[in-house]
Amino acid sequence: MQNRYVGDIGDYVKLALLRALLPGRSLGVAWWLYPDGNHNSDGRHIGYLDQPLLWRSLDPPLFDHLKAIVASGTRQVAALEQEALLPGARFFSEPIPNGGLRSLRREARVAWFERLQHALQDCDLLLLDPDNGLETKNFDLGAPWAGKSVALSELRSLRRPGRALIAYHHETRRPGGHAAELDHWGGRLRGADFSEVDAMRAGAYSPRAFFLLDANPELRDRASDLIKRGGKSLSWHPKLGLHSSDKELEAAVLPEEQSLDEATSTRQTSSLPAAAAVTHDVRDRGRFIQAALRWYRKAAAFARRTPAAGED
Numbered sequence: 001m002q003n004r005y006v007g008d009i010g011d012y013v014k015l016a017l018l019r020a021l022l023p024g025r026s027l028g029v030a031w032w033l034y035p036d037g038n039h040n041s042d043g044r045h046i047g048y049l050d051q052p053l054l055w056r057s058l059d060p061p062l063f064d065h066l067k068a069i070v071a072s073g074t075r076q077v078a079a080l081e082q083e084a085l086l087p088g089a090r091f092f093s094e095p096i097p098n099g100g101l102r103s104l105r106r107e108a109r110v111a112w113f114e115r116l117q118h119a120l121q122d123c124d125l126l127l128l129d130p131d132n133g134l135e136t137k138n139f140d141l142g143a144p145w146a147g148k149s150v151a152l153s154e155l156r157s158l159r160r161p162g163r164a165l166i167a168y169h170h171e172t173r174r175p176g177g178h179a180a181e182l183d184h185w186g187g188r189l190r191g192a193d194f195s196e197v198d199a200m201r202a203g204a205y206s207p208r209a210f211f212l213l214d215a216n217p218e219l220r221d222r223a224s225d226l227i228k229r230g231g232k233s234l235s236w237h238p239k240l241g242l243h244s245s246d247k248e249l250e251a252a253v254l255p256e257e258q259s260l261d262e263a264t265s266t267r268q269t270s271s272l273p274a275a276a277a278v279t280h281d282v283r284d285r286g287r288f289i290q291a292a293l294r295w296y297r298k299a300a301a302f303a304r305r306t307p308a309a310g311e312d
Helices: 009-021 052-058 060-072 102-119 152-157 177-191 217-229 246-253 271-278 282-305
Strands: 027-030 090-092 125-128 164-170 197-202 208-213 234-237
Touching: 009 027, 009 052, 009 060, 009 125, 009 164, 009 197, 009 208, 009 217, 052 060, 052 217, 090 102, 152 177, 177 197, 177 208, 197 217, 208 217, 217 234
Parallel strands: 027 090, 027 125, 125 164
Antiparallel strands: 164 208, 197 208, 197 234
């Protein structure tokens, strides 16, 4: 998130989703606040505010509130933290560290994330709003642009019984199109131990997705009902990742930058049996188990050809 995005179409859709899911929940919002950039036109997608007949019905009070913010010229996340907008919500607005050497950035990111966890520890509905979305290939917390993404390891560490997460992701030009990208991430997120992975996709102006993780049936129904009010601009994608290929399931456990020779059976296959245990579909449960067995065999074969510690 950047302050200059406040009030744009992505904000409208995101906040409408939060307001639909909020009743009966303790909401925590992690803005993932990144310094404003000036190299592109991001944040200028506010034309929807001049089309009330098309957009206002999604959430009329929210539409009016965002229109007033944009008209005032003070686009700051603080303007979204009003009690009337998200009653009872807690906010973590500390800017994400992005300066210094790589090693220092990595240390600062870990400390920043610990503060985020502490600030929102009592919330059972969390929004993570990174600038770009889910981690990039070969993701490194210390990389210059790491602050624009959320790591799957960070998502996993926020899991709690009874807690649902919403993770923003700006769609890319991944081969296969947007549907393939959603399902790819569905597989990755299930491999990160999330038992339920759904997404709301917003295609207006610039396509983006909001992954709903570990949501119960009531939350999923609320999201689906909201999308019905959004017309063709919004779409609901439930149960993502259940039909991913075995290769994608394995990739969810083995980091993309890591080779098989660096893997061990206990470290890299543990998530596959765990995913099988929480998957209700018998066919998918079998495929998770088969993928885990295949990794065990590969790791065992590697162990046989690698000298044990102390051997010549």
